[in-house]
Amino acid sequence: MADEPNRAAFVELQSRMIETTGKIKQLQTQMRSKESEKKRAYLTLEELSQLPDDTNTYKAIGKVFILEPRSLMVNEQEKKLNDSETAISSMQTSKEYLEKQLGEVENNIRELLQQDPGLARQILSMTVQ
Incomplete structure (x- = not known):
């Protein structure tokens, strides 16, 4: 039988x-969301740049459209674009940190199983059944 401290360490x-894998998946989902927000802002900016400065533009808020100057819409889209880029950069840093943690945990598990072959056999017998 495997030593109880080794078994407890394995469970931990x-x-x-x-937990780390879940956090990484959550971050990836948030990053995809920010990427699509960034792309929408970029495409909107592209369309707005083709319009003359005195063009009336409308902003959709729910089911209502509000008249806004083109310059205000451009500023708003640029802010969204910059905010998205900043958020994506921050999330990428967090993701790299979590991936490093995950690698360390995997190495710790590997070392623990190499040190205690009885624990490895016990785990394998549990998964096979």
Whole structure:
């Protein structure tokens, strides 16, 4: 039988691995959302840049359209674009940190299983059944 401290350490490492993997998936989802927001802002800016300065533009707020000057719309879209880029950069840094943590946890699990072959056999027998 595997030593109880090794088994407890394995369970702890396994839960950290699951938690870290979940955080990485959540970050990836948020990054995809920000990427699409960034793309929408960029495309809107492209369309607005083709219009003359005195063109009436309308902003959609729910089911209502509000008349706004073109310059205000351009500023708003540029802000969205910059905010999205900043958020994506920040999320990428967080993702890299979490991936590094995940690698460390995987290495710790690997080392633990190499140190205690009985634990490795016990885990394998649990997963095979």
